[in-house]
Amino acid sequence: MARISLAIAVVAATLLIRFLLKAIKRRRRLHGLPGPPHSWFWGSLRSMGDVLMEQPTRAAPQTFPTFIKERYNLGDTFYMDAWPFGPQVLVTMDPRMMEDISVKKNLPKHELVADFLRWFGGANNIVSTEGAVWKKWRSAFNPGFNAGHLMASMVPLIVDEMAIFTKIMEKKAQANELFRMETWTTKLTVDIIGKVVLDTAFDTQTSHNKIVDAFNSQVRWVYQGAQFKPSELWDIRRPIILRWNNYVMRREIGKLLDARFATRSQRVKSKHVIDLALEAYLKEVKGAKGEINLANVTKIDNEFREAAISNVIVFIFAGHDTTSATICYAYYYLSKNPHSLAKMREELDEVFGKDLDVIADKFKANPYILNKLEYTNAVVKEVLRMQPPASTIRAGTPDVVLKDYDTGEEFPTDGLMVWPVDVGFHRHEKHWGDPNVFRPERFLENGDWSRDAYVPFSKGNRNCIGQELAMIEVRIVLAMTARSWDFEAKFSEVAKLRGDGTGYPCDVKGKQEQFGDEAYQIQLGTAKPREGMPCRLKLR
Numbered sequence: 001m002a003r004i005s006l007a008i009a010v011v012a013a014t015l016l017i018r019f020l021l022k023a024i025k026r027r028r029r030l031h032g033l034p035g036p037p038h039s040w041f042w043g044s045l046r047s048m049g050d051v052l053m054e055q056p057t058r059a060a061p062q063t064f065p066t067f068i069k070e071r072y073n074l075g076d077t078f079y080m081d082a083w084p085f086g087p088q089v090l091v092t093m094d095p096r097m098m099e100d101i102s103v104k105k106n107l108p109k110h111e112l113v114a115d116f117l118r119w120f121g122g123a124n125n126i127v128s129t130e131g132a133v134w135k136k137w138r139s140a141f142n143p144g145f146n147a148g149h150l151m152a153s154m155v156p157l158i159v160d161e162m163a164i165f166t167k168i169m170e171k172k173a174q175a176n177e178l179f180r181m182e183t184w185t186t187k188l189t190v191d192i193i194g195k196v197v198l199d200t201a202f203d204t205q206t207s208h209n210k211i212v213d214a215f216n217s218q219v220r221w222v223y224q225g226a227q228f229k230p231s232e233l234w235d236i237r238r239p240i241i242l243r244w245n246n247y248v249m250r251r252e253i254g255k256l257l258d259a260r261f262a263t264r265s266q267r268v269k270s271k272h273v274i275d276l277a278l279e280a281y282l283k284e285v286k287g288a289k290g291e292i293n294l295a296n297v298t299k300i301d302n303e304f305r306e307a308a309i310s311n312v313i314v315f316i317f318a319g320h321d322t323t324s325a326t327i328c329y330a331y332y333y334l335s336k337n338p339h340s341l342a343k344m345r346e347e348l349d350e351v352f353g354k355d356l357d358v359i360a361d362k363f364k365a366n367p368y369i370l371n372k373l374e375y376t377n378a379v380v381k382e383v384l385r386m387q388p389p390a391s392t393i394r395a396g397t398p399d400v401v402l403k404d405y406d407t408g409e410e411f412p413t414d415g416l417m418v419w420p421v422d423v424g425f426h427r428h429e430k431h432w433g434d435p436n437v438f439r440p441e442r443f444l445e446n447g448d449w450s451r452d453a454y455v456p457f458s459k460g461n462r463n464c465i466g467q468e469l470a471m472i473e474v475r476i477v478l479a480m481t482a483r484s485w486d487f488e489a490k491f492s493e494v495a496k497l498r499g500d501g502t503g504y505p506c507d508v509k510g511k512q513e514q515f516g517d518e519a520y521q522i523q524l525g526t527a528k529p530r531e532g533m534p535c536r537l538k539l540r
């Protein structure tokens with residue numbers, strides 16, 4: 001017995017010593033460097049905590065650095081030390097440094113990206129891999145997202161999904177229903193991504209789909225537990241449900257992939273993501289085996305199949321919720337800025353005429369009509385400036401020491417998360433003058449002074465592959481709906497939505513705004529409008 005106790009004591013002491021040594025090493029790394037007040041014991045947990053306490057309880061982390069910078073009068077680049085509860089971070093709001101991080105040095109993605117995506121497809125996907133594997137997938141999928149292809153082949157499919165959305169919204173307007181807009185924009189964008197990626201009708205706007213149901217359950221169990229109901233994190237069902245959902249998504253997408261492969265000779269060449277993945281496979285087979293007749297290849301190699309499935313799932317993930325949030329915010333800001341709404345409606349009248357029933361046909365007949373919507377385009381850009389849904393996070397390396405362009409001060413990155421934070425660039429007075437004002441006109445004015453500080457889709461090689469698609473979707477949805485009804489955000493009525501099955505907390509206590517907006521961002525996957533943007537619509 002005494003021996004066992006001694007052994008336990010030795011193990012405990014060893015672990016404690018290891019922890020203390022690690023703590024000293026970690027704290028030493030950032031002590032004395034620019035950032036909020038730092039202590040050997042707390043790191044910057046307390047000083048960051050003081051700022052966070054003044055923000056809405058569930059506000060998205062990407063909104064915090066701006067307030068931390070303000071409170072402690074920091075420069076545009078500084079360190080934050082949340083260890084052991086979070087990573088040690090180098091934050092920057094200097095666009096020139098962003099250029100160094102994501103273009104010139106192109107630092108690798110931080111491990112949290114892969115960690116985050118492990119429940120949505122797993123490894124070997126285009127978002128979290130590096131080097132040759134990433135390059136293979138990016139070049140395989142690029143043709144599926146070029147503007148010409150999207151305009152010619154995808155706009156008609158998108159318009160069909162929008163037509164369903166428009167009808168659903170009209171019914172809600174007629175009934176003066178209180179509902180969460182984000183639930184419906186998510187269904188819309190999921191259905192669109194189903195068409196673009198898999199050439200499949202998910203039909204979630206009107207019914208259910210196994211893949212999407214598993215996917216939604218996954219989002220709920222991965223994020224809502226962490227965000228709204230911490231007790232769910234300890235729920236014994238959680239690991240089982242997460243694995244089950246992943247299994248269902250993989251199984252169903254695997255079936256689609258196999259069917260698509262088996263019937264490939266019956267179709268003309270397409271640029272749906274699923275077909276591009278298969279094409280990449282056939283190219284690999286040809287490369288490896290030389291003069292083989294590809295028509296005789298009957299089975300996909302297992303390793304490739306697994307990676308293709310991962311990519312398809314990641315596309316479904318990356319391709320819907322950012323766009324869905326952007327649509328919600330577009331309605332929100334237009335409703336708060338009647339002048340911009342009137343101007344946009346005027347443009348739509350001019351381009352499409354006043355008959356709303358013909359607009360879908362006009363898009364189908366000439367998708368390039370979208371390019372005439374200059375003001376609408378500026379509206380979408382301004383929405384993405386004010387509420388960017390995602391930022392890149394990179395991993396520092398021993399050889400990369402960033403330099404402040406104005407002072408020459410050096411910023412080592414080794415062992416740190418490097419975070420060029422979009423909200424920081426987009427809400428910076430130096431770049432925008434009036435950053436908290438919704439003013440689409442700034443994107444129509446002369447001069448490209450703002451370009452470097454505008455990064456909703458990140459920049460460099462790892463920028464967003466789906467940015468054209470997202471811009472197309474949001475412009476079309478505005479064109480097809482903005483003249484039918486008036487949107488009103490109804491955060492004041494959110495308590496009435498309690499228990500609606502969405503899992504949102506219906507929070508009515510504490511601070512209820514950020515940057516002057518009650519629709520502040522929360523983190524649920526990517527950053528989204530809190531409470532799913534409760535609203536009512538009024539028919540015009």
Ligand code: HEM
Nearest residue numbers: 126127318319322323390392456457458462464465466470
């Ligand atoms: C408003 C909508 C969108 C926004 C704001 C957005 C934003 C971003 C950002 C900031 C990144 C960089 C992430 C990182 O570095 O980790 C990214 C990457 C990516 N996005 Fe988007 N995105 C949007 C829509 C889409 C759509 C519609 C798709 C697909 C159909 C998509 C697919 C991807 C993919 C695959 C990547 C990884 C690219 C790579 O690493 O090569 N996104 N997006």
